[in-house]
Amino acid sequence: MLEPLWGWPPPVLDPAGPYAEKVTTLAWALLGMGFFVTAVVLAALWVAVRGSPALKARLGGEKTVWIGGIAFPAVVLTALLIWGLTLTASLTRGVTGEEMRIRVTGEMWWFRVEYLDPQGRVVVHDANEINLPVGEPVVLELRSADVIHSFWVPHLSGKKDMIPGRTLLLPIQADKAGRYGGVCAEYCGGPHALMGFAAIARDRAGWDKWFAARRSAELREETASAPGAELFLANGCGACHRVAGTQANGLAGPDLTHLGSRLTLGAGILPNNHGALMGWIGDSQSIKPGNRMPSYNMLSAKELDAIADWLGQTR
Incomplete structure (x- = not known):
């Protein structure tokens, strides 16, 4: 049984697949670091405004500037960069060529969806909906027919731009059946804010039945x-x-x-x-x-x- 239709806008910190899980982990880490930096800045501001002369003298020297203003940010930001790149490497790697492929083309202001066979031929045409088998990685071929768009299903994947003249690959996977909301996440003019789509995940038997019905209807x-x-x-x-x-x-x-x-x-x-x-x-x-x-x-x-x-x- 599929879950009720998503809320709007789609939640961004509620992953339902391995690729979104990593993006969410990184988001929470950056959010936590942001709170920590805010706390340090507020503490320094309190010392500057309300602290005693002795405390200001002890914390306001050249050593504090070198450690707190240069060394600490350099070490922490470098570590975050390396960890973040390592964590999200699977968002752009790991495509074997054996996965099911769906071509998604951003247009003003909707999404063209085409299901491909192993030879890359279009076998089913659709629009503004993507149907996925649960628990299986699917590779999306992202394109744009006009301007830069961006594909984002917060529950299932990271955001990836759709650039005219290029085909970019995005692995996506849903680990449980449901209906997930997606949006164009790059301003593309006009009614950009009203450009969304649905990603629907079914168990394999349900997906096979859906696909067979769609393909027979095409023929x-x-x-x-x-x-x-x-x-x-x-x-x-x-x-x-x-x-x-x-x-x-x-x-x-x-x-x-x-x-x-x-x-x-x-x-x-x-x-x-x-x-x-x-x-x-x-x-x-x-x-x-x-x-x-x-x-x-x-x-x-x-x-x-x-x-x-x-x-x-x-x-």
Whole structure:
């Protein structure tokens, strides 16, 4: 049984996998050191303001400056640097090539998700959701289609930038089933603050069942005779979106083949239900100002209902 949907923003000190565990350990160490330095500075300030002349003379000499101001910071910061680099080395190393691979591309302002076979071919298209088998390392191929984005699931991994023209690898692993929130953690203009996604971890049997259903749906010919499908195509939605088995083959926007089974809409900002989908289609600019999907407020409520009903059935 999957856990309830995450809170927002996602917790940053609650690891659910080995890679996030190391980041959290480092974060607590730095936080503790920050408190210690603050305490030392406050103590020195108290001595300077309220201390006796004798105490000021004893603690304010040249020896204190050399030890407390130069030697101690140099030793402590060097030790922290070496320890931190050693602790987090596995965040960028250890990729064997045998792991399952998922390609994630940051776009303005959503995430394209593609599941790859061992030959590197795309076998399942998705958007704004990543599905993982519990207890197994997965390697993400991170890319950007436009500007610098950043991929971060605080529960499961460290933050890694997505840079145009480059493919960067990020190992990720979930040690327990659940739904985890992720965000773009690098300002990318426009509605950057409304660019999120979900990472969903299932046991291996559940993941295999999910993947088989997704892949068979990709290969199954679907009819496009429903009123909602006809309205979808007639209003040009297929120029930006893809729905497998129909004439909609657009690549500019998220793949909608499996929209009905996703947790959220608008890259993590709305629950995926019929009413929210109607609202998003009708006036996405009021919900997520600046996103690249135009509002279709010229459509009637009946037309919006038909399109939302058809898209909700794409599972």
